[in-house]
Amino acid sequence: MNEKAVVAGVGMTKFVKPGQNDPYPQMGAAAINDALADAGINYDAVQQAYAGYTYGDSACGQTVIYKVGMTGIPVINVNNNCSTGSTALFLARQAVESGAVDVALALGFEQMQPGALGSHWTDRPSPFDAFDAETDALVGHPEIPLALRYFGGAGKVHMEKYGSTLTDLARIRAKASRHAVNNPLALFRKELSPEDVLEAPMIWEGVMTRLMACPPTCGAAAAIVVSDRYARAHGLDDTVQIIGQAMTTDTPSTFDSHDMMRLVGYDMTAAAAAQVYEQTGIGAQDIDVVELHDCFAHNEMITYEGLGLCAEGGASQFIADGDNSYGGKYVTNPSGGLLSKGHPLGATGLAQCYELTRQLRGSAGPTQVEGARTALQHNLGLGGACVVTMYQAQ
Numbered sequence: 485m486n487e488k489a490v491v492a493g494v495g496m497t498k499f500v501k502p503g504q505n506d507p508y509p510q511m512g513a514a515a516i517n518d519a520l521a522d523a524g525i526n527y528d529a530v531q532q533a534y535a536g537y538t539y540g541d542s543a544c545g546q547t548v549i550y551k552v553g554m555t556g557i558p559v560i561n562v563n564n565n566c567s568t569g570s571t572a573l574f575l576a577r578q579a580v581e582s583g584a585v586d587v588a589l590a591l592g593f594e595q596m597q598p599g600a601l602g603s604h605w606t607d608r609p610s611p612f613d614a615f616d617a618e619t620d621a622l623v624g625h626p627e628i629p630l631a632l633r634y635f636g637g638a639g640k641v642h643m644e645k646y647g648s649t650l651t652d653l654a655r656i657r658a659k660a661s662r663h664a665v666n667n668p669l670a671l672f673r674k675e676l677s678p679e680d681v682l683e684a685p686m687i688w689e690g691v692m693t694r695l696m697a698c699p700p701t702c703g704a705a706a707a708i709v710v711s712d713r714y715a716r717a718h719g720l721d722d723t724v725q726i727i728g729q730a731m732t733t734d735t736p737s738t739f740d741s742h743d744m745m746r747l748v749g750y751d752m753t754a755a756a757a758a759q760v761y762e763q764t765g766i767g768a769q770d771i772d773v774v775e776l777h778d779c780f781a782h783n784e785m786i787t788y789e790g791l792g793l794c795a796e797g798g799a800s801q802f803i804a805d806g807d808n809s810y811g812g813k814y815v816t817n818p819s820g821g822l823l824s825k826g827h828p829l830g831a832t833g834l835a836q837c838y839e840l841t842r843q844l845r846g847s848a849g850p851t852q853v854e855g856a857r858t859a860l861q862h863n864l865g866l867g868g869a870c871v872v873t874m875y876q877a878q
Contacts, residue, residue, distance in 0.1 A: 487586075487711040489577045489726045491875065493523025494838040496705035498669045499826035502598045505702035508540065512548030512593040515704035515831075519589070520552075523708040523720060527553035530708070531585035534560050534575045536568035536592040537830035539604070548593060548704075565865030566779065568592060569705065569833025570731075574871055576709040577726050586714040592835075593704035594828035611867050614739065615747060622744055628688055632780075634866065636692045637744035639782025643691075646797040653696050653781040654681035655803050657823055660778065662809070664820025666850035669835075671701055671826035696781040701826030705834035707841070724844045728766075728874040730759035738868070745786055752870035753790035753862060760872045761792070766858060768792040771874075773843050773853045774814050775836035776862040778821040783864070788816075791862060791872070810853070818843065818851040833863040833871065844877040 495518025497511050505511060512535070520527055530553075535545025545561040564571040569592030576588035603610050610616070616630060623637040642648050658678045664670040676695065684693040715722035732752045739747070761767055768791060776791065778784035785799045793814055794802035807813040819825050819839040822832060840859040842848040861873040 487581050487583055487713060489580045490710050490712050490715045490722045491707055491724045491726065491837065491841045492710045492715055492720045492722070493519040493525070493708035494706070494841045495519035495522055496669060496831070496835050496838045497703045499671045499701045499703035499828060501671065502596050502700055502702055505595060508537070508544065508593050508595040509548050509551050511595070511702065511704040512591060513551035515593065515706040516549070516552045516589065516591060519706040519708050525587070525708065525718070525720070528555055529587050530557060530589045531587050532558050532560070532576070532579050533589040533591065534562050534572035536562040536572035537594055538563055538565060538568055539594060539596060539829070545591065548591065564869045565867050566777065566827070566829050567833060567863045567865030567869045567871050568830040569835070570861070570863035570871035570873065571833070571869060573707060573709070573833060573837055573873065574729060574731050576707070577729055580709050580711050586711045588709045589706065590709060590834060591704070591706045592831040592833060594830040595702050596700040596828060598700060615866060618739055618747055619744070622742060625688065632687060632692060632697060634744070634748050635780035635782045636688050638748045638786055639780070640691050641744045642782070642786055642799070646800065648785060648800045650682065650690065651678060652785060652800050652803050654678035656778070656781040656784050656808070657681045657695050659809050660817060660821045660823040663818050663851065664824030667820050667825060670820040670824050671699065672824045692782070698779050698822040698827040701828045703826065703828040703831045703835070705831045705838050707834055707837050721845070723877050724841045724875055725878055726873060727876045728760040728764040729871070730756040730763070731869060731871045732756040734868045748783065748866060749864045749868055749870055750786055750790050752868060753787055753864060753872070756870045756872035757791045760874050764874050766874065771814060771858050771860045772856040773818060773840065774816045774860045774862070775819060775821070775839055776816060777864040778817060778823050779827055781823065784816070784821070787862060791860065815853045818848070818853060836861045836863060840875050844875055
């Protein structure tokens with residue numbers, strides 16, 4: 485069978501700093517209930533659930549979902565680093581398109597701790613050992629936290645190759661803040677100028693200020709994915725379809741290229757985007773709105789090129805021309821992105837889905853991109869996985 489997957493309902497909580505959050509079961513249940521209400525169905529219609537989180541013990545997904553209902557359905561726990569939420573969506577979409585189920589729930593949540601990301605397991609090999617060793621060899625600076633070295637190192641390579649600057653990165657961060665002013669669910673809603681970003685404390689001289697990194701955040705988001713047949717039969721909103729989706733993982737180039745841009749997923753991004761463009765017959769030039777993985781301003785810059793929004797090496801001009809915001813070619817991260825909205829790892833991919841679904845329905849309120857019909861989502865996790873999804877209003 486080849487059903488079409490419809491995003492019938494979405495929900496999310498406001499993203500907040502660690503310590504200001506409800507416990508993860510409450511956050512996750514709130515997002516599910518919002519998505520069910522948005523879809524106009526009861527929980528007992530859900531036939532499978534995919535629950536994504538990164539920091540938590542096994543079966544946290546059941547703990548969250550049982551607060552909404554206990555109907556005996558399969559609950560699959562998903563952990564794919566920062567691409568966890570989109571991985572849950574990928575699996576829900578597959579289940580619906582295959583005809584295995586008519587209604588699937590994709591859920592993501594995270595209860596994070598303050599400070600830099602780190603491993604909770606120190607008595608066994610880390611999945612990042614090879615990434616860390618390559619970063620040590622290419623970047624050095626062991627005094628800087630690893631996540632900052634990963635993405636700052638990638639941005640530094642772009643600067644050296646193509647002449648991009650710290651000001652380009654500051655403009656990305658300032659753009660995120662302008663967008664987040666209009667998003668009541670974002671963590672940071674104060675508008676910043678590029679000068680504000682450049683004057684923030686310098687984490688890595690010439691490479692990164694503190695405001696160019698996303699904060700640890702707590703929150704949850706969910707989506708109800710149904711077959712188009714089910715949507716029609718039950719009178720659900722079938723405006724938004726997933727018309728293309730691809731997940732990629734690392735290839736030998738991640739390490740063999742000895743290039744920080746590739747170590748942090750540039751090739752995964754380009755490959756996933758190419759697959760989606762081929763699946764749909766729709767190119768980057770036809771996209772209206774994009775939610776992409778801006779865990780650091782540096783990653784947003786290189787992702788413009790990886791997704792084909794501009795030519796390789798063209799990001800500086802793309803930014804200078806304002807083609808990443810309202811009035812330009814593509815509105816990128818109208819939600820404020822990870823930089824302003826926040827980045828609760830398991831929830832991020834589904835929060836992107838939340839924003840884009842509302843954009844294509846025309847119900848995004850003050851963040852609305854006028855006339856948006858086609859949307860692209862990019863969610864990246866080191867270690868690694870990248871999910872690119874194309875949505876279209878029907």
